[in-house]
Amino acid sequence: MSLLSWIDSVVDESGLWTRCHKCGAILYIKHLKKNYYICSSCQTHLQMTGRERLQSLIDPGTWQPFDETLSTIDPLKFSDQKTYISRLKDAQFQTNLQESVLTGTGLLEDIPIALGIMDFNFMGGSMGSVVGEKFTRLIEYATHEGLILILVCASGGARMHEGVLSLMQMAKISAALNIHQNKANLMYIAVLTSPTTGGVTASFAMLGDLIFAEPNALIGFAGRRVIEQTLQEKLPENFQTAEYLFDHGLLDLIVPRDFLKTALFETLKFYQKAPLKKKGKIPPSLFKPSNFLSEEKFRRKLKKQKLKKQTYRSALDTNAKANLSKDDLTSLTKVAESVFKKIKNKQNLAISKSKRKQKKLIKFNQKMFQSLNLFYNYY
Ligand SMILES: [Zn+2]
Known part of the structure; x- marks a missing residue:
């Protein structure tokens, strides 16, 4: 056995070490976790799970998850070498997640935010109907509560196992974002991590009021080879990297992972203090149907208002005034004062x-x- 293959076997078996896919350096997992999964020798940002990213962004003890049990029902009965359902179960077992996205609310350095995080380890972070539904519910909640929205993207694109139903999610999420950003005038920050491709790039990843990305992240719609074959041209080395997109004006900021929370906090703080913000309005058709309790509250409020109007009118009525006694008049003048x-x-x-x-x-x-x-x- 050669020395290199011996090292490889030790790395694989121990579960304590891993190898950087870019420079090949052997890294101690415990140190790697502390360093936000950034390779200490070449600064490559390695893959991070959704939960670890959540811990790195949200203040401890403040996370309130949404729709944790929402799961897909395989509407097309899709199967290739394996059935879609068995693929889902494998992914759920490996990642301990129900779907490839975590949504919820929490505090970022004491600022309340609505946060959605995609996990690439769950079927390549692909966007199916559950991902679309969870994101849409999160955006609608943020719109109603006036929260700032942050979505951390890491995805191979739409989930092919659900066909056109997953493509539809692009329009659904974009429509919810339109109300959040353009009607309610609230801020949405997209954070693009490696890789952000396909339907995710073509919809909500590129719709952020501010778009942040991690260094050297792969961001694109179609794959490099497809574009090269279609255009019959050789593309530059750094094509579809965060730096290339930044140079061409598609991104606002490239932030290293260990600085991301601070950068987000500074941005939110600056946004909170900006005095030129205009308060938006949610279209009335988008309000949730009221339940029995809220209906009753509304009815009582209306009743009170009607009563107030009636007493005011009767007080103004000159005929009524003539019939009033002196005590009544003094009390009325006191009220008017x-x-x-x-x-x-x-x-x-x-x-x-x-x-x-x-x-x-x-x-x-x-x-x-x-x-x-x-x-x-x-x-
Ligand atoms: Zn490295």
Whole structure:
């Protein structure tokens, strides 16, 4: 046995060591985990599970998962060498996940966010109907609750075992995002990790208000060989890497994995303090149908409002006034005075608020100017 093959057998059997697929360095898994799965010798970002990524982004103890038990029903009865159901069961057993995506809410450095993470280890992170449904539910929840949305993508594309049903998810997620971003005016950040390809790139991965990517991540729609054969051209070495896309204006930022949480936090903090945000509205057709309890609450509220209007009208009525006694009149004038006071207070508050807003705007502009100045002086 040669020395290299002996090393390989030890690496495979021990479960303590692994090999970097780029530079071949042998890495101690415990150290690798601490270093966010970044190869210490060539800085390649190796594959990370969804749960590990969750731990690296969300504050401990704040994660609230959504739809953990949602699973597919194999609508096409698909089978190749194996049936789709048995492939799913194998993936579930290996990854301890129900599907290739984790969704939920949590705190990122005390800022509440809605987060979706794709796991490439589960059938190549492929997007089936469950992935689409989970993402759509998460986006709709974030829209209703006014939360910032972050989706971490790692996928080979749409899941071929579900045919057109998985392709449909592209439109479904994009439609939900349209309401989140353009109607409710809320922010969505897409984080692209290696690989982000196919239907995921062609839909929600490229729709982020801000698009972050990991260094040297493979991001594309069709494969390199297909494009080369179609165009009959040789493509550059770094084609479909994060750096290539960044140079061509498709990404906003390339962030190393160990810096991702800090970069997200800084962005969210900056976004929270921006004074020029316009509050959006959700179209009324998208409100969830009310249950018995909320209906009853609404009915009581309406009743109260009607009663208020009636008493106000009767007080205004001159005929009614003539019939009132002196005590009633004094109590009515007291009520009227208190109402006037309340209105005045509200007006004063509105004036001070607009003044405060102006001050905030000036401060923000000053800060922006300073940081831009610093930036241009630095480069
Ligand atoms: Zn390496």
